[in-house]
Amino acid sequence: MPSHAPAPPAQQPPQVESASTATPPPVVKKRKSKAPIFLIAPTLIILIAALGYPVGWQIVTSFQKFGLKQQFGAPPEFVGFDNYTALLTDPNFWVILGRSLLFCLLAAGITVLIGFLFAILMKRVGTVARLILQVSMLLAWAMPVVAAMTVWVWLVDWRRGVLNWLLTRFGFDAEGHNWLAEPLTFFAIALIIVVWMSVPFVALSIYAGLTQISEEVLEAAAMDGATGIQRIRYIVMPLIAPVLSIVLLLQLIWDLRVFTQIKLLQDAGGVANETNLLGTYIYQMGVGSGDFGAASAVSILMLIITIAISWYYVRSLMKEEN
Amino acid sequence: MKIKSVSTGVWTVVAIAVAVVWAFPVYWMFNSSFLPNAVLQSTTPTFLPFGGSFDNFKNVFADGKFVAALGISLTVTLTTVAVALFVAFLGALAISRFKFKGRKSFILAMLLIQMLPAEGMFIAQYKMMSSVGLLNNVLGLTLLYTAAVIPFTIWMLRGFVAGVPAELEEAGMVDGLSRTQAFMRITFPLLAPGLVASGVYAFLQAWNEFTVALVVMTEDQMKTLPLWLRGFVQASATRETDWGLVMAASMMVAVPVIIFFMIVQSKMSSGLVGGAVKG
C-alpha cells in the first residue's frame, strides 16, 4: 500500500523493538508440533490469495512485450530480458532511480532526526507541554493522506497560499511564486510534506523507547558530571538504537515507494516528467502510457533495489533469528 | 535546580511552538471549513473562523454520497482491522512461541512483501478481482487491504507476544486453568496494547488507501471515502475550487480517524495502567 504514516502509537511497549536487540530471542518451544503450521496457514492463504496472482503476473509480464494491444486480448510475446536491458540503458531510468534514492535517503534521514529530537523534547518537558506536543503529533498522523495533500496543495498555492503570504510578510519577494514549477522546489515541498506526515510515528515510537530508560541511570550519570549531550550520546543512544534502526528501515522502505503524495502534487502542478520518482514512474509507464511490460520490469528492479538497500539490516535481523 | 527549571521553561516554549507548527495544516483545514469561499479567495488569509458557519458542511452532506462512502470505508476498514489482527496474531504466535521449519523464510517473506511496489500491480489486481467476481465488492477490497497490512502487523505483534513469558501461562495452567482459559485470562490482557497498536496501523492503512480502491471499486455507490474526497476535489476544481467546501469534506474524512484515535488512546492507557507490561 502506498500510503504513509502507519505505525505504533505512543505508549507502545518496547517489546516491539526487541526483535532487533541483542536481548535473548523469545522463548521458543522446541517441540515438534503441527500447531505452527495451523497458525501461519491463515496468513499464507490470505497473502497467496491476494498477492500471488498480481506478483506472478508482474514477474511474467516483465519478460513480455505487453502493451495496450495485449491488454485488449492480443497474445503477449516473450522477449526475454528486453524490457530490462531497455530500462538499464535508458539514462532517464537512472536519473529517476538516483532521484528516488536521494529523496528516500533525505526524507528518511530527516524524519528520523526530527523524530528523535521531538522524542527527547517530549521527555524533557512537563506533562502539559508533552501532551500538547503529543496531541499535535496525533492530529498530523491521523490526517488521511488525500485530505492532508489537499490542505498542503492549498498552503503552497502560488496565488492564495499561506506560505507565500507569510514569506511576503517577512520581506521576501514571494508573491506569486510558484513552488511546484521548478523540480528542485517541487521536491523541497514534497520532502516537507512527507516528513511532516512521517515524523509523528517516529517521534512517538522513539518516545515509547525513551520511557523505558530508567531515570535513576540518567540521574546517576548527571551526578557524575555528564552533560546533556553526553548523556544522550553514551546512555540514551545505545539503549534506543534498536528502535532507531527499525524506524529508519521502515522509513527507507516507505519513502522509496512514496507514491500518493507525489502523484497528488503532480496533479496540482509541476512538470510530471521531471518530478517522477519510481512509484509515479511505474504508474505513468504502465497505466498512463500502456507499456505494462516495462512497468513490470521497473517494479521488479525496484524490489531488488529495496532489498539491496536494506540487505545489511535484513541479514543482521536474520542472524538473530538463529 | 533553578537552572534546570529555567531551561525547562525554554524547552516548554519550544515544545509548544513545535506543536503549533505541526498542527497548523490540520488547524488550517478546520478553520477554512467554516469560512465561505469568498473570504477564502482573498489574497489575505483569514486565520480565525469568526463569522463562520456550518454551510460548507451542509453542502457536503447535500450530495448524499458521503454517508454511503462512510459506510463502505467503515466496513472495509473495520473488517480489515479485525481480520488482520486475528490472522496476524496467530502468525505472530507461531514465530515467537514455536520453532519450526521455514520459520526464518516466513519472517523474511513478511519483510520482503512490504517492499513490493504496488503501482505496477493495479492491472493484475483488477483482472484477478474481476475473474472471481469481487470487483466493486467490499469483501474483495478487504482481502487486498488485509493482505497489505498483515506482514507489518505480524512483525509488530510478535514483539508483544514474545514479551509475555510463556511461563506465566503455564503457571496459570498449574493453577487449574485450561490452556485456552490461561491464554484468555493471562496472556490476552497483556497483549491488548500490542493489538491496539497494530490495529491503529491497520486502520490508518485501510482508511487512507485510494489507488487500489480506485481500480477495483469502479461503481459510484461503491466508492470509499478517499475516492469520494478526491472526486469532490476534482469536481470542485473544474469550475473554481471552493476551498471551504473542500476543506469541510476533508474534515469529514479526518474526523472518524481522530475519533478512533481518541477511543483507542483511552483503551490503551487502561491496558498500560494494568501495569503488567513492564519489559
Add this chain to the structure above:
Amino acid sequence: MKKYLGLAALTTAAALSLTACGGSGAPAASSAPTSTGSASASTPAGNADKTLTLWLAGGDTPDALRTYLKDTFKSKTGATLKIEEQAWPDLVTKMTTALPDANNTPDVVEMGNTQSPTFTNIGAFTDLSDMFEELGGAKLIPSFVEAGSVDGKKFTLPYYAGSRYMFQRADVWKEAGVETPKTLDEFNTAVKTITEKNPRDIKNFSGFFLGGQDWRNGISWIFANGGELAKKDGDQWVSTLSDPNTLKGLAQLQDLYKTASKAPADAKDATPWLYINDADQILDEAGKPTGKTSLAAATIMAPGWAHFSIGDLAKDAKTGKDVREWNDKKFSTLVLPGNDGKPAPVLAGGSNIGISAKSQNQDLAKDLMRIIFSSEYQDLLGKNGLGPANSDNNASLGNDEFAKAAIASASNSKLTPAAPGWAAVESSMKLEEFFGKIRDAADLEALAKEYDAKITPQLNLK
C-alpha cells in the same frame, strides 16, 4: 404496464420542464410526446431487468441531460440506464482496466476526443459504420468522426464539441486604450501593450494569461502559422515540432510568454477564468479598487462552456450556491483572428462516445446511441452550451455572443493528430513539458528537435 409508462413519461416531462426553467420551455414540450409515442411502440418487455452502464467523463454533462437520458432510455427500451461519472484524470486508467473485461465493461463510454485514437486502434470499440448514417452521417463534426475512425470504419462518434475562443476584460482593454485586433499579429501586439500599460497597476498582471504548460490553447499559434504537431509520413507518424511553420508559431508563443503572460511555467489549461474574474476586489475610501484583487489578466482563452464560470459573483436564488453572472460591461468575447483576418484554427475541445466492443448489451447500447444522437438530445446539448455533434442542431446554441463566437471559432477548428499512440503522448505529458520550456528556451529549434525525437516513437503503437 401502460400506467407505468405513462408515469415514466410524465416524470420525463416534469424533470425537463423543471430544468428548462432557466432557458426556454421548448424541449419539455417537444420531447415528452415523442418519447411517450415511441415508448408504447417499441418497449420490449424482456428488457425490464436489464441495466446498461454509461460512463460520462467529468461533470460536463449537466444533471438535466442525465435525467433525460435515463428517463428516455427507460421509456424506449424498458431497461435501466446507469450513469457513472469518471474523473478525467482517471479515465485512461479506468478504460484500460475495464474495457477489456467483458463482465464489467461499461457499455457506452465517453472519452476525450484526443484519447479516442489509441483505444479505437486496439479494437476497444464496436464498429458503428452500419448505423453511422442513421446517427447523423456527414452532419456529424468531421474532425471528431475522423478521430474515432480507423481505416474508414467508424468506432467512436462525436459527443459534444466546444471550440476555444478568447474571453476579455472589456473594461481593462478599454482602460488600456487598445483596439480590438483583426489579425493574429495585432492580437499579439495588443496583449503586449495591455501588459505594459497595466492600467490597474496589478502585480504580475497578464495582458493575455496563457499557462506555461497549456499546449491545448497555445497550439493555435502553431496552427495559425501553418504548422502541425505531427504528420503521417507513409505509414508512420512523425512529430513535426521543428518544422519551419511550427517554429514560427512557437517563436510567437515564446514572445507572448515573455511579454504578455505572467502565468507560471507549470500552469495547465485548467481554470484560467480565475484570473479574469474579480473575486475580492478591495476598495479604498474613494471607492477606487486597490491593488488587492484576484483579477490578474485581461484576456484568457478557454472552451466556450467556460462562460458559465466567468462573471460577477452572485448567489443562485434556488440553490443558494455561488454562481458567476456574466456582465456585459466587464466581459466580452473575441474569436482569435488568424493572419488572414479570418478565425484562426483552434484546437476543438470535446468528447467522443462509443460502444465497448466487449459489451454484452450491444443492441441496448445502440438504442442509447440513437437517443444521444436524436434531435431532442442534440438540442439539449446546445441549450446547455455544449456544441452539438450534429451540425443541424447548431441553432440550439442560441444566437448570443457565445454562440456566435463558438460557431465562428469552430468553423476553423482542428483536432490533435489521429495517430494511434496519441493518448500515450498526452498521458506522458510530453507536450506540457515542451510548452513549459518554451519561454526560457535559448534555442527553440534545438528544443523542438529534442521533443520531436521523444514524441515520434510514441506516436506509433508498438
